[in-house]
Amino acid sequence: MNVLVVHAHPEPQSFCTALKNRAVEALENQGYGVTVSDxxxxxxxxxxxxxxxxxRKNPNYLVYxxxxxxxxxxxxxxxxIRAEIDKLMAADLLILNFPLYxxxxxxxxxxxxxRVLISGLTYGGRRFYDRGGLTGKRAMLxxxxxxxxxxxxxxxxxxxxxxxxxxxxxxxxxxxxxMTVLPPYxxxxxxxxxDAVRAGYLADYAARLADLDALAPLxxxxxxxxxxxxxxxxRRPNGE
Amino acid sequence: MNVLVVHAHPEPQSFCTALKNRAVEALENQGYGVTVSDxxxxxxxxxxxxxxxxxRKNPNYLVYxxxxxxxxxxxxxxxxIRAEIDKLMAADLLILNFPLYxxxxxxxxxxxxxRVLISGLTYGGRRFYDRGGLTGKRAMLxxxxxxxxxxxxxxxxxxxxxxxxxxxxxxxxxxxxxMTVLPPYxxxxxxxxxDAVRAGYLADYAARLADLDALAPLxxxxxxxxxxxxxxxxRRPNGE
Numbered sequence: 001m002n003v004l005v006v007h008a009h010p011e012p013q014s015f016c017t018a019l020k021n022r023a024v025e026a027l028e029n030q031g032y033g034v035t036v037s038d039x040x041x042x043x044x045x046x047x048x049x050x051x052x053x054x055x056r057k058n059p060n061y062l063v064y065x066x067x068x069x070x071x072x073x074x075x076x077x078x079x080x081i082r083a084e085i086d087k088l089m090a091a092d093l094l095i096l097n098f099p100l101y102x103x104x105x106x107x108x109x110x111x112x113x114x115r116v117l118i119s120g121l122t123y124g125g126r127r128f129y130d131r132g133g134l135t136g137k138r139a140m141l142x143x144x145x146x147x148x149x150x151x152x153x154x155x156x157x158x159x160x161x162x163x164x165x166x167x168x169x170x171x172x173x174x175x176x177x178x179m180t181v182l183p184p185y186x187x188x189x190x191x192x193x194x195d196a197v198r199a200g201y202l203a204d205y206a207a208r209l210a211d212l213d214a215l216a217p218l219x220x221x222x223x224x225x226x227x228x229x230x231x232x233x234x235r236r237p238n239g240e
Numbered sequence: 241m242n243v244l245v246v247h248a249h250p251e252p253q254s255f256c257t258a259l260k261n262r263a264v265e266a267l268e269n270q271g272y273g274v275t276v277s278d279x280x281x282x283x284x285x286x287x288x289x290x291x292x293x294x295x296r297k298n299p300n301y302l303v304y305x306x307x308x309x310x311x312x313x314x315x316x317x318x319x320x321i322r323a324e325i326d327k328l329m330a331a332d333l334l335i336l337n338f339p340l341y342x343x344x345x346x347x348x349x350x351x352x353x354x355r356v357l358i359s360g361l362t363y364g365g366r367r368f369y370d371r372g373g374l375t376g377k378r379a380m381l382x383x384x385x386x387x388x389x390x391x392x393x394x395x396x397x398x399x400x401x402x403x404x405x406x407x408x409x410x411x412x413x414x415x416x417x418x419m420t421v422l423p424p425y426x427x428x429x430x431x432x433x434x435d436a437v438r439a440g441y442l443a444d445y446a447a448r449l450a451d452l453d454a455l456a457p458l459x460x461x462x463x464x465x466x467x468x469x470x471x472x473x474x475r476r477p478n479g480e
Contacts, residue, residue, distance in 0.1 A: 011302040012288040046286055046347035048251040062251040063370060063431065065386075104411030107286035107351030114341050129398075146305075151470050158369075158461050165408055172343030172405055191303065201395045221398050228392050230398045 002033040008109035010040050010099045015190050015198055016144045019205055020097045020098065026206040035087050039108045045080065045112015047151035052078045057137065069120035077118070093138045093212070094179065096169075098187075101146040103165045113173055118238065122177040130222045133180025137173040138212070141184040149188045162186060163218070175220035181198040182215045241271040244331035248338045250280050255430050255438055256384045259336045259445060263382065266446040278346045284321065286351015287327050292318045308361035317358070324356040333378045333428035333452070334419065336409075340385040340426075345407045353413055356464035362417040370462045372418025379414040379453070381406065381424040382445065389428045402426060402460070422455045 003025055009016040020036065027034045031098070037044070046160045050056070053067045054076030071077035078084070088094065100107050117123075122133040145152075152162040159165060166184060185208060188200040206213070223234055246264055249256040260276065267274045276426040277284070290296070293307045294316030311317035311450070317325070328334065338345050345353070359365075385392075392402040399405060406424060414421045425448060427441040465473055 010304065013301055032277060036463050040287075046351070048348075049280065061253055064250065101354050102290070102350075102357070102416075103352065103408035106288060107347045108288075110342075110350045111347030112345065114266075114347050117342070139387070148470065156472050158463075158466050158472070159412065160407070164317070164404070165412055167400070168343035168405055168408060172399065176342075191255070205432065221399075223380060226398050230388065232396050235396060 001092045002090050003036070003093045003094045004035050004037065004038065004087050004199055005029050005097055005111055006109065008096075008106050008112075012041075014070045014099070014144075015187065015201075016099045018198075018202060019142055019144065019187065022202045023095060023097065023209055026209040030210065035091070036110070037084060037087060039112060044108055044112060046108045046114070046115045047055060048111065051104075052081060052115060054078075059071070064093065065119035067099045068118040069124070070117055072120050081115050084112065085118065085121070086136075089121075091137065093139050093140070094174075094193045095142055097142045098144075100143050101102060105157070105169065117173070117177060119194065126223065126228075128176050128178070128223075129220060130178060130224070132176060135178035138217075139179040140182040141169060141174075143184060144187045146191055147188060149186075152186075152188075170218060171220050175218070180219045181220070182212065183218060208222045242330050243267050243333045243335065244275050244277065244327050245337055246277045246279065246349065246352055248279045248336075248346050248352075252281075253425065254339070254384075255337045255441075256337065258438075258442060259384065259427065260444045262446055263337065263449055264334060266449040270450065275331070277327060277352070278316060279322060279352060283290060284348055284352060286348045286354070286463055287431045288351065288354045292321060294318070300423045303470075305359035309360040309364070310361045312358055312360050320357050321358070324352065325361070327359075328356060328374075331377065333380070333426075334414075335380050335382055337382045338384075343399070345409065357413070357417060366463065366468075367414050368418070368463075369460055370418060371415060371462070374420035375388070377419045378422060379419040380422040382413075382426075384399050384426060384427045384429055386458065387428060388428075391427075409458050411456060415458070421458045421460070422452065423458060 005020055005167055007017070016031040024034050024036060043213065047200065050062050053071045055074060057067055057070040096105065096109060098109050127133055147159065151158050155161060162184065163170060170181055170184070187207055227233055245260055247257070251257065264274050264276060283423040288304055293311045296316060297307055297310040297453050315466060336345065336349060338349050365374055385398065392405065393400050395401060402424065410421055410424070426443055467473055
């Protein structure tokens with residue numbers, strides 16, 4: 001099994017970076033091949049735009065998704081995108097490792113998603129969710145945050161549930177491309193906890209990675225339940 | 241009233257850019273002062289990191305939020321951040337105008353959020369939601385997307401509700417800082433609709449902007465309902 005860890009923290013001594021390092025160690029100990037894209041270390045450019053394409057299908061009007069398809073077909077995507085796509089396609093498991101910024105990924109990681117998960121390859125037309133281009137791969141978020149767990153663990157928690165806050169990532173990105181999405185790993189209250197708690201987080205995370213098959217994947221829509229126009233075949237009473 | 245429109249689309253001829261232009265026109269026609277931050281045109285750098293700070297509180301270990309506070313207090317934030325903060329603080333209404341990328345903002349706009357909505361000024365400690373630093377301002381998302389409205393308008397729609405997908409932005413970002421959040425304006429199926437439909441979207445959007453007071457703001461948590469540890473004072477039966 002090959003694993004791609006995409007890591008996005010500006011401080012190499014951070015606990016978030018320690019989580020990434022522990023993941024690499026735990027996965028390599030099991031004999032997995034591990035590749036890390038350390039976006040800050042790579043100075044990864046997160047801005048999608050015309051410079052992402054060598055030969056444009058339409059040089060006068062940029063439709064980003066259409067140029068992604070064209071760039072993939074003609075092999076003219078920017079080399080930094082191409083390199084990340086190659087790592088992604090070689091991976092059986094994708095881990096996005098990041099500090100929660102505004103209940104989402106830092107911009108540098110959002111740009112990896114915007115630029116690397118290209119149309120035509122990872123999704124396109126009616127190929128999304130369980131018909132997405134990355135079916136067969138697994139994906140997981142591992143994140144650090146400043147809030148306490150009880151602020152994110154129930155519908156009436158102050159921020160609601162973490163999985164609801166992460167819906168654009170869990171469903172709208174990872175599941176959208178067809179990947180099997182494992183529950184996110186979150187280390188809470190990180191700036192305020194002591195070394196013993198941090199060591200506990202690292203041990204918990206390593207134990208989770210040592211037994212990935214024990215994790216029940218999250219559930220997402222199946223295109224089997226929608227018609228050609230993507231309307232539900234059977235409406236639930238609470239649908240409207 | 242002053243309005244700040246933060247716009248993020250790489251194609252100046254795009255319909256998303258037309259929405260931005262129509263907003264400027266509609267708001268100026270009402271006598272509002274309008275400022276636009278066109279992030280692609282500005283080549284805005286979305287990557288948060290050590291270069292955002294002149295004099296560091298701790299040069300050996302970057303805690304981004306703490307350095308934001310220090311940078312604000314000492315006037316040593318990077319000039320591009322300072323300029324955006326000044327525009328934001330002068331605004332009564334903030335509009336984020338963007339194409340929906342992976343059910344969220346493009347990376348260049350996520351970076352504006354990461355770098356400009358600084359700790360200490362827009363939130364901090366127990367100052368968030370209705371005690372956030374930007375109370376008294378209003379905020380709105382205006383976005384274009386490829387999907388059809390029926391794919392995002394009900395709990396059993398294939399992607400669920402748009403407002404649930406946008407929760408990290410609507411609640412986790414705009415409401416978190418204390419702003420009053422107006423319902424998002426979304427133009428659907430944009431790459432596939434004809435000019436008449438697009439003209440209709442522009443007219444609808446201008447009409448909405450001409451009568452902002454008619455829009456009922458979205459509802460979000462109040463800190464009045466939570467204790468000092470941010471636990472709910474009264475648990476709802478469905479909370480757990």
